[in-house]
Amino acid sequence: MGNVDRATQPLVALFGDRFGQPVARIAPLKGDGSARKLYRLTSASQTAIGVTNADVRENRAFLEFSRHFRKCGLPVPEIYAEDLDRGIYLEEDLGDTTLFQFLTMHRTDGGLSDKTLDLYRKVVQILPRFQIDAGRTLDYEVCYPRPSFDKQSMMWDLSYFKYYFLRLAKIPFNEQALENDFEWFTEFLLMAERQYFLYRDFQSRNVMVRGVEPFFIDYQGGRRGALQYDIASLLFDAKADLPFAVREELLERYLEAVSGLLPIDRQAFLSHYPGFVYIRIMQAMGAYGLRGFYERKPQFLASIPYAVQNLEYLLRTADLPLELPELTQVWRRLVASSSLRQFGTASLKLTVRIQSFSYKDGVPTDEKGHGGGYVFDCRALPNPGRFEQYAAFTGSDEAVVAFFANEPTVRDFLGHVFGLIDRTVENYQARNFTDLMVAFGCTGGQHRSVYCAERLAQHLREAVGVNVEVHHLAQENESR
Numbered sequence: 001m002g003n004v005d006r007a008t009q010p011l012v013a014l015f016g017d018r019f020g021q022p023v024a025r026i027a028p029l030k031g032d033g034s035a036r037k038l039y040r041l042t043s044a045s046q047t048a049i050g051v052t053n054a055d056v057r058e059n060r061a062f063l064e065f066s067r068h069f070r071k072c073g074l075p076v077p078e079i080y081a082e083d084l085d086r087g088i089y090l091e092e093d094l095g096d097t098t099l100f101q102f103l104t105m106h107r108t109d110g111g112l113s114d115k116t117l118d119l120y121r122k123v124v125q126i127l128p129r130f131q132i133d134a135g136r137t138l139d140y141e142v143c144y145p146r147p148s149f150d151k152q153s154m155m156w157d158l159s160y161f162k163y164y165f166l167r168l169a170k171i172p173f174n175e176q177a178l179e180n181d182f183e184w185f186t187e188f189l190l191m192a193e194r195q196y197f198l199y200r201d202f203q204s205r206n207v208m209v210r211g212v213e214p215f216f217i218d219y220q221g222g223r224r225g226a227l228q229y230d231i232a233s234l235l236f237d238a239k240a241d242l243p244f245a246v247r248e249e250l251l252e253r254y255l256e257a258v259s260g261l262l263p264i265d266r267q268a269f270l271s272h273y274p275g276f277v278y279i280r281i282m283q284a285m286g287a288y289g290l291r292g293f294y295e296r297k298p299q300f301l302a303s304i305p306y307a308v309q310n311l312e313y314l315l316r317t318a319d320l321p322l323e324l325p326e327l328t329q330v331w332r333r334l335v336a337s338s339s340l341r342q343f344g345t346a347s348l349k350l351t352v353r354i355q356s357f358s359y360k361d362g363v364p365t366d367e368k369g370h371g372g373g374y375v376f377d378c379r380a381l382p383n384p385g386r387f388e389q390y391a392a393f394t395g396s397d398e399a400v401v402a403f404f405a406n407e408p409t410v411r412d413f414l415g416h417v418f419g420l421i422d423r424t425v426e427n428y429q430a431r432n433f434t435d436l437m438v439a440f441g442c443t444g445g446q447h448r449s450v451y452c453a454e455r456l457a458q459h460l461r462e463a464v465g466v467n468v469e470v471h472h473l474a475q476e477n478e479s480r
Contacts (some may be wrong), residue, residue: 008039010086011050012468015041018081018090019048027051040093047093048080054087061144062220063089072134074126075215094215099123100204103240111243115212120246123207123214124231124254128201130216131227132261135197140224149198149225154186157279160286166415168293171333176328188322189279198225199360200331203237214425227258228276236277238284238306241348244313274318278331281310292343309348309434311335318350341432348432350425351467352460355437356395358445358474366437371423373408373437376417378448382407385447394449395477414452418459429465444471447473 012023021043026374029038029049053059059082069076082089099119103258106113112120140147146431166173185338200221208215231254235247242250251273258264292300313337315328334340357364359379366372384390384403393400404410421438428436438456442448450472 007037007052008050010083010088011041011052011090013090014081014083014090015050019043019046019194021046022098041090042046048090049077049093050088050090052088055144056087057144058220059087059089061082061142061222062266064139064142065219065222066091068138069130069134069216069219072129072137074129074134076219077215077217093410094208094217095210097209098205099207099209099214100237100240102209102268103204105172111241112246117246119212119214120242120250121253123234124250125257126214126216127234127254128227128258128261129229130199130219131196131230132258135195135224138197138444143223144220146223148194148223149229151186151190153223154189154279155182157283157286158182158186160251160290161282163233164287164294165282165285165289165331168289169319169337171330171337173330173333174326178330181324181327184322185275185279185324185327189272189275189429192226192228192268192276194224194226196225196227198223199230199233202233204234204240226272226276229280232273232277232280236281236310238281238303238310241306241309244297247457258322271321274314274320277310277314278320293390302346304343305341305346305348305432308334308337308340309432310389312435338431338433342348347465348434349465349467351435351469352421352425352429353435353437353469353471354453354457354460355439355470356442356445356449356472356474357439359441359443360450361445361474361477363441364437364439364473368431373439375439376443376452378413378440378442378452381410381413381442381448383443383448385444390447393447394472395452396449396454396472400447400451404448410451412453414455417452417456421456421460422463424465425460425466427462445472450475 008026010233012026015021015023023041023043025040025042027040027042029040036051036058039050039052041048042051051059063082063084065081066076070078077092077094080090080092102119103112103116106116146153162173162175162178165171198222199219201218206216206218208217231251235242235250252387255264255266255269285304288303288307291297292304311331315331315335353373355364363375373391382404384400386391390400390403395401395404424436438453440449440452440456453470453472457468460466460468
């Protein structure tokens with residue numbers, strides 16, 4: 001048997017006492033960012049994971065939580081033996097495959113395989129049982145390092161983000177204004193109901209996959225808190241890079257599972273949810289900065305482009321019910337940074353948002369993107385709207401499409417547009433930018449702008465690695 005030294009000998013002895021068998025092999029396992037060291041111990045008929053950790057309080061939290069969760073029927077590792085005086089324990093071996101590894105191995109062009117999606121559905125349906133059922137009877141006195149995700153905990157995370165990410169990434173900010181926003185932000189988060197178990201690090205690397213079932217690990221940092229934090233952690237897990245439509249579906253499934261365990265005010269939950277997504281992303285970015293910028297571990301830097309993509313999505317789609325001017329400006333600076341998007345080997349998918357509009361309604365703005373894109377004025381093109389036979393149609397209808405197909409000036413105009421947009425798409429993809437807006441305007445927003453928007457969308461749908469969204473704003477306004 002190799003790899004036995006003074007550090008692992010107590011584990012070998014504990015294994016022998018527990019199973020009555022000598023250890024035939026002991027192999028170190030890749031650990032997480034903590035001081036814990038993990039080993040797989042194997043005998044003729046038994047395996048176990050051995051853990052050494054000098055932090056007594058962390059060990060106690062993990063062991064107490066594990067026993068409690070198993071009593072509640074939750075899929076967590078069995079604790080075989082422990083010696084807290086020596087800082088060691090043995091737990092069930094759940095294999096080598098995490099949910100993140102499973103996702104990576106089975107990723108498809110569409111994002112997730114059916115098997116992966118099924119696993120995620122199971123995970124979000126089990127999560128409320130940890131938070132609500134097990135949380136009701138948990139002994140929060142053993143929580144480490146604090147019994148609740150309170151204001152102090154939140155301010156620690158925000159300072160972590162400020163000093164280890166913003167400072168080291170050289171993102172400018174007004175410190176006093178940022179601290180003021182941190183105060184308002186934490187007060188807002190503290191308004192959410194917080195009497196549940198908060199797993200704290202609920203992400204794809206802390207879910208093991210055995211067969212077709214998920215098992216849960218690394219909850220030793222858990223404490224009392226709000227429901228929103230853990231589901232935000234899972235769905236905005238950076239490198240997992242779940243398709244945003246899948247995140248929405250999983251959030252709905254999670255809320256259904258929660259409502260089966262307790263009455264839930266859906267509107268109140270969703271009003272606070274984006275705030276918990278933001279604070280989780282900032283906590284994670286603080287970790288990337290500490291481990292990546294400061295400790296120079298490149299694997300942590302590789303997560304940064306995905307975190308920036310998540311921020312960009314939130315700025316575009318989620319509204320917080322409070323003003324945070326400096327913090328919002330910081331988020332926009334992160335999103336606008338080309339250098340942050342180019343760490344590691346990330347290849348983020350670009351979404352081109354194409355719009356048609358009427359100049360009578362004004363030019364659309366791109367307040368939630370990372371800097372906008374292009375606005376093309378179609379009013380110099382031939383206008384079928386002047387002819388009675390086309391008045392009731394739009395630029396998507398066959399008769400109008402045929403009209404424009406016979407107009408050389410339209411073909412020439414779109415040829416120049418396609419060339420410019422193609423070069424921009426290529427540049428954005430090389431820089432891992434994920435959002436580009438292209439707007440076409442005409443007098444009524446009905447014929448020329450709609451036709452050009454649809455032609456560009458058709459052209460770009462044939463490009464590799466590009467999502468296309470089309471919105472005809474004048475028509476959408478009329479239908480409201």
